[in-house]
Amino acid sequence: MRQFVWVRFCIFGANEQKSAHRRHRMHKPTAFFLVGPTASGKSAVAHLLAAKWGCSVVSADSMNVYQGMDIGTAKPTLTERKQVVYHGLDVVGPTEAFHVAAWVQAIQPAWSEASPPLVCGGTGLYVKCLTEGLNSxxxxxxxxxxxxxxxxxxxxxxxxxxxxxxxxxxxxxxxxxxxxxxxxxxxxxxxxVQWEEGLRVKLVGLQIERKRLHQRIQDRVEQMYAAGLLDEAASLNSLDLSLTARQAIGYAEAMACLAGDYTQAEAVERTVIRTRQLAKRQMTWFRNQMDVEWIEVEADTTVAKVADAVEAAWARIGAGEVQC
Known part of the structure; x- marks a missing residue:
């Protein structure tokens, strides 16, 4: 069986992989990009493909950087992190301010590995700083x-x-x-930040019909509460949280619920509304700011089938150069 490999616009056989990796490391760092709105299923696809190919995943999610904020940010589970190396998770404590330049520094080890990583996330600012560069x-x-x-x-x-x-x-x-x-x-x-002039990097993105995306968001928020989001928020509540962490979607509502300002049902509803608004902003960003080849995630499509479509798209367009 022939295997998908990284640095060309075609598919290499197993005997060619080592030389391909050597060529990759001699040139500018590259990555494969998978983007889309929250709850589109991109994280599951990236994990499946990274496990299949033996590469790492860079989380381009501005909330995944905070330690102790796991359930509400939908971080990979501990089991998943044993299967695949992740960069960009648990970078700082929730009391610390954080910004995109610090994230770029935190994920640099991803490019010391033999194979280009998969960059997966919905924070457009993070993705764009990789594809176009970060400067004053x-x-x-x-x-x-x-x-x-x-x-x-x-x-x-x-x-x-x-x-x-x-x-x-x-x-x-x-x-x-x-x-x-x-x-x-x-x-x-x-x-x-200012974006440096550079090549327009082609990304692959997942999109879902709005009504189904809204239902997935509803289901995800309810699952977070069932998994213990209130307990996680309670463990953070006594800390002097950074502004971003305290206002994070899901946590702000959970803390308000703990304070008696909302019932749990109201907290869930408000979290769903804010998450839908986030998803809309994310799609607007990627459609206006980035060059994305969109893959429509149809109803009842399995993660494996979506991964096949993403893999085929990456085989056509190749890896994108990383500018910082």
Whole structure:
């Protein structure tokens, strides 16, 4: 049986793998990218393919970096982590501020391995910094403004707090909840991100019909509560959490439930609503910011069949160069 290998637009046999890997390591780092909205099933597909090929997975999810926040962020299980090496998980404690440049540094070991990793996630800012590069941010950059406008409020807050700490500290509570005010702050001062000119990397993405995606989100949130999300939130509640961690989807609602502000049903409902809004932002980002070959995940399609389609797409387009 012939095996799928990494660095060409075709499929190599087993005898050619070692020389192909040597060629890969002599050139710029590469990766295979799988993106899409939350609850689209991309993590299961990436895990299956990484286990099959013997490579690692880079988690491009801004919430997976926090230790102790496992259930609400849908991290790979301990069993899955024994099967596949993951990068970008449990990088910092939930009390620490974190930003995209630190994530780039944390995942660098992925490119010291023999085979290119699979980059999988829905945080467009993280994916784009790999495909187009991360550098200092120049004010009055219209392209950069469009990038910021695609971000969630939580992402804008943590980037402003990290890059313009004095300006962020001077904001009123209302201004900190205002995306336009945060964008203006990022544009005026401090360092932020600017995308370097480079090749347009082709990604593979999973998309699902909206009604079915909404049902998957509903099911996922209910499963998180059944798996102990309230207990996990309770263990975090006494900590001086970073702004991003405290406002994270699922955790903010669970903590409000523990405080008596919501019933559990209300917490579930509000988490579902916020997750749907996130999924919509993610699809908007990838459709406007990235070059994605979309694969439609049909009803009752197995993970294995979706993985076959992703593998075929990667065989056509090859791995993308990593810019940072």
């Amino acid at each position: 941010f120049a004010p009055e950059d219209r392209a950069q403004r469009s990038v910021w406008e695609m971000q969630s409020l939580e992402t804008l807050q943590v980037e402003a707090e990290q890059h313009v700490p004095e300006g962020y500290a001077a904001l009123t509570a209302d201004d900190r909840q205002n995306p336009r005010r945060l964008i203006r702050l990022l544009e005026r001062g401090g360092n932020g």
